[in-house]
Amino acid sequence: MNKFAELKNLVLSLEGDFDKFYEKGNQAAGTRVRKGMQDLKVLAQDIRTEVQNLKNEKED
Known part of the structure; x- marks a missing residue:
């Protein structure tokens, strides 16, 4: 469940930069x-792999 919290925190941390980029045109944002x-993509893939591995372990 720790990875889920990490995922939520990452999304929330990007909110300000989304606003700065889309509303104010800030290129650095x-x-x-x-x-x-990209970090979100990597984290999502890690979670998918972990879930799949846990699922496969329970099937054995």
Whole structure:
């Protein structure tokens, strides 16, 4: 469940940069959004792998 909290925190931490980029046109905020989204992608893949491994262990 710790990874879920990490996922939520990452999404919430990007909120300000999303606003700065889309509403104010701040290009640096756009770079931070892109990096944050890449981190989100990596974390999501880690969670998917963990869930799949746990599921497979229970099937054995």
